[in-house]
Amino acid sequence: MTRAATGAMTGFGSGDIVVRNLTVQYGSKRVLDGLDLTLRTGELVGLVGPNGAGKTTLLRALLGLADATDGEMSVGGTALSTMAIKKRARLFAYLAQGGPVHWPLSVQSVVELGRVPHNNPWQAMTDADHQHIDTAIEKTGIGGFRSRIVTSLSGGERARVMLARALAADAPYLFADEPAASLDPHYQLEMMALLHEQVDEHHGGVVVMHDLNLAQHYCDRLLVLDGGKLVADGKPEDVLTDKLLDQVFGIQVARWSDGGDSYLVPKTLSGL
Amino acid sequence: MNKPSLISPLGLNGVLCIALMVVAFAAGFFGQADLTGGQFLNGLIGRADTATNIIVQELRLPRIMLAVLCGGVLGYSGALLQGLLRNPLADPGVLGVSASASLGAVITIYLGATSAISFLVPFGAIIGALIATALLVLISMREASVLTLILAGVGISSLAAAGISLVMNFAPHPMTLQEMILWMMGSLENRTFYDLYLAAPFIAAGALCVVGAGQGLNALSLGEETARTLGVDLKRLRLRVVVGTALAVGATVAVAGAIGFVGLVVPHFVRAFIGFEPRRILFPSALMGSLVLLLADIITRLPIGSGQLRLGVVMGVIGAPVFLYIIFKTRESMR
Numbered sequence: 001m002t003r004a005a006t007g008a009m010t011g012f013g014s015g016d017i018v019v020r021n022l023t024v025q026y027g028s029k030r031v032l033d034g035l036d037l038t039l040r041t042g043e044l045v046g047l048v049g050p051n052g053a054g055k056t057t058l059l060r061a062l063l064g065l066a067d068a069t070d071g072e073m074s075v076g077g078t079a080l081s082t083m084a085i086k087k088r089a090r091l092f093a094y095l096a097q098g099g100p101v102h103w104p105l106s107v108q109s110v111v112e113l114g115r116v117p118h119n120n121p122w123q124a125m126t127d128a129d130h131q132h133i134d135t136a137i138e139k140t141g142i143g144g145f146r147s148r149i150v151t152s153l154s155g156g157e158r159a160r161v162m163l164a165r166a167l168a169a170d171a172p173y174l175f176a177d178e179p180a181a182s183l184d185p186h187y188q189l190e191m192m193a194l195l196h197e198q199v200d201e202h203h204g205g206v207v208v209m210h211d212l213n214l215a216q217h218y219c220d221r222l223l224v225l226d227g228g229k230l231v232a233d234g235k236p237e238d239v240l241t242d243k244l245l246d247q248v249f250g251i252q253v254a255r256w257s258d259g260g261d262s263y264l265v266p267k268t269l270s271g272l
Numbered sequence: 273m274n275k276p277s278l279i280s281p282l283g284l285n286g287v288l289c290i291a292l293m294v295v296a297f298a299a300g301f302f303g304q305a306d307l308t309g310g311q312f313l314n315g316l317i318g319r320a321d322t323a324t325n326i327i328v329q330e331l332r333l334p335r336i337m338l339a340v341l342c343g344g345v346l347g348y349s350g351a352l353l354q355g356l357l358r359n360p361l362a363d364p365g366v367l368g369v370s371a372s373a374s375l376g377a378v379i380t381i382y383l384g385a386t387s388a389i390s391f392l393v394p395f396g397a398i399i400g401a402l403i404a405t406a407l408l409v410l411i412s413m414r415e416a417s418v419l420t421l422i423l424a425g426v427g428i429s430s431l432a433a434a435g436i437s438l439v440m441n442f443a444p445h446p447m448t449l450q451e452m453i454l455w456m457m458g459s460l461e462n463r464t465f466y467d468l469y470l471a472a473p474f475i476a477a478g479a480l481c482v483v484g485a486g487q488g489l490n491a492l493s494l495g496e497e498t499a500r501t502l503g504v505d506l507k508r509l510r511l512r513v514v515v516g517t518a519l520a521v522g523a524t525v526a527v528a529g530a531i532g533f534v535g536l537v538v539p540h541f542v543r544a545f546i547g548f549e550p551r552r553i554l555f556p557s558a559l560m561g562s563l564v565l566l567l568a569d570i571i572t573r574l575p576i577g578s579g580q581l582r583l584g585v586v587m588g589v590i591g592a593p594v595f596l597y598i599i600f601k602t603r604e605s606m607r
Binding site (some may be wrong): 063064065085086087088089090092093094096099100101102103104105106109110113114116117119120121122165169 | 358483484485486487488490491492493494495497498500501502503504505547548549550
């Protein structure tokens with residue numbers, strides 16, 4: 001897990017995402033409360049925390065889908081608030097949770113949509129576009145059903161297609177909202193492995209997750225949100241302490257290790 | 273569901289273009305006066321006798337051109353609205369845009385009651401279409417459910433129909449009333465180049481509004497949020513499609529009356545050939561719309577109708593069953 005260290009030094013072309021005092025308020029409810037954090041390429045960051053902690057809202061604020069009440073967000077020194085939405089779309093690819101596909105489109109057509117941020121409305125796709133599409137299809141192993149209709153695929157196949165769509169954008173940052181949530185164990189591992197594989201010196205990822213084992217095995221760094229505040233930030237093994245799990249999730253866990261990897265499973269609610 | 277497209281989009285466009293030219297040419301032969309092919313061609317270039325010249329150039333030619341133009345607008349608008357609302361049942365007619373345009377036009381006819389302000393009829397129709405489309409977008413922004421939208425369309429249509437009845441109730445003159453009724457049945461009969469000149473600028477303006485909208489419609493296949501993260505300015509896209517279709521459909525309704533179901537049926541057929549990608553079906557839908565309206569207009573001129581058949585009626589008789597069929601087919605996805 002040394003990717004974080006190397007990634008911090010590179011990241012040219014995009015630069016770090018710097019969030020300062022980010023506050024998002026809906027009515028009187030503060031969903032995000034003065035968040036400070038930095039995200040960089042070269043690492044897969046897991047966003048964990050209880051339901052309603054503000055994980056999805058953080059992604060939405062970065063993507064421009066939720067309005068910030070206060071604070072600043074910038075990428076490589078450029079404020080997101082002044083950035084054209086097409087430019088922002090080229091920086092961040094978004095894998096929405098259970099994102100819909102409204103028409104029975106072919107797998108190929110869906111993946112091609114990943115290139116929308118890079119093209120003018122009247123422009124045909126270039127060779128470079130096709131290259132990114134092919135690479136994404138290859139990486140996710142969906143080459144065998146390019147011409148199949150997305151709405152007829154199984155949940156696992158479909159998840160890979162949606163990931164390929166996000167990867168085809170070749171954005172410096174990929175935001176994924178619970179990408180493994182509705183998948184069977186096989187596809188969960190596969191999805192997390194794919195997300196981890198796409199991270200390199202020019203690419204970073206931020207993943208909202210609930211499964212703490214997947215989070216600690218596949219993420220280089222974990223951010224723990226609770227009540228709209230950042231309560232922990234660091235390597236998974238340093239973050240997921242008994243104390244934090246008790247405070248944030250209100251659970252006691254059992255731990256064991258197998259072949260050098262450590263696992264935890266929720267045992268009881270705290271205070272019982 | 274898993275069948276590849278039958279023909280490439282380019283191939284379909286080519287086939288439709290050729291079919292359109294053939295049918296447009298053939299449409300020149302249909303009418304009250306019997307003309308031979310030679311007479312029609314000579315009439316086109318002004319080399320026939322005076323009567324034939326007039327029949328061809330001032331009656332048949334503008335009628336054919338209007339059918340092509342209006343059919344194209346209706347087909348394209350249907351494909352656009354279906355893409356924007358992600359709903360195969362969207363169409364200017366089903367959603368009440370056409371009825372509202374009719375209301376606007378009928379009010380203008382009522383207020384004018386003479387030809388003095390007949391040039392304002394398109395404006396009336398366009399304002400009616402704009403109000404209806406804006407309402408629909410407001411509703412679809414709050415709730416995107418297919419059922420809500422269709423019901424809203426039914427509501428808007430009913431309201432417009434009630435308004436039309438009200439205006440007719442107070443028609444100042446039986447002639448005005450008859451004018452309104454005939455006009456509402458939709459027709460391309462006795463249209464001249466004047467009608468074409470009247471509609472064309474609005475249709476051109478509408479077309480300008482929606483240039484390049486296809487990419488946004490494609491992105492919308494993945495839902496509104498993902499479309500926004502792909503860099504689509506949704507508010508702008510909605511506004512462009514709404515204003516664009518209202519301008520063009522309003523102008524179409526103004527010169528041809530209320531003609532339903534073209535926008536609904538045509539994209540459905542186009543998808544059967546080239547698949548569901550919203551951008552790809554736009555242009556073929558315009559071509560097929562033109563073709564369908566030309567054919568329907570030829571039917572109105574067949575001897576079986578003894579010249580009394582109205583274009584809007586013909587389209588309704590063909591289109592309504594297809595509408596029911598599409599509802600039947602898509603009922604699983606309707607919630």
